[in-house]
Amino acid sequence: MPEPAALVVHRGPLLSTLVNLFEDIWNEALPVRVCADAARRRAVEALPAGLPAGPDALDLEVLSLLMDGLTDASVAKQLGLGLRTVQRRVKRLMELAGVTTRLQLGWHAAAYGWTTARRPQG
Template sequence: MPEPAALVVHRGPLLSTLVNLFEDIWNEALPARVCADAARRRAVDGLPAGPDALDLEVLSLLMGGLTDASVAKQLGLGLRTVQRRVKRLMELAGVTTRLQLGWHAAAHGWTTVRRPQS
């Protein structure tokens, strides 16, 4: 396994180009949000029980890049509670990794992408 590495970029044309690239990509990005009514839609459509509202909040924060500990703190939950909910979400989705969970959530209507208001 290769060792982790870092690259230091000093002021100059390369740094300016990288900053501009980041800004261009950032400005085109769309936030991913969980769909707050996903659980209701599943029940109405007669589909098996899906994530509840708190599960979707946890998922939204995880997809935003927060750690389990940060999610727990922001939602006023215990760390183990967050970990249990993530495990439950993974079981509901039938996946084994968090990356797969994100893909499943997007593919099965647990998330929406909202364009920012101009």
């Protein structure tokens, strides 16, 4: 397996091209939102013994905001919840998905149909 590598790009035509490419891709990106029906269906199908049914609407809203890049504190503030409540809901989602990291949770949500991309309204 090759070693990780990095490339330093200084100001010039290559950097300008890379910045423009990033901006073009960023502008075409779609926000990821949790799809409640698919999430509930997948979660119930693969439930570990002893866990309640599946993620509820608030769990899925928490997940959507986390996938948008918000911190736990920002999610709590936006939804009017306590920080510990958000952390408990994230832990429960991770248990439902059978994962140990938040990155895995995001991957699981996308791979198993918990999410759907939607174009912004307006």
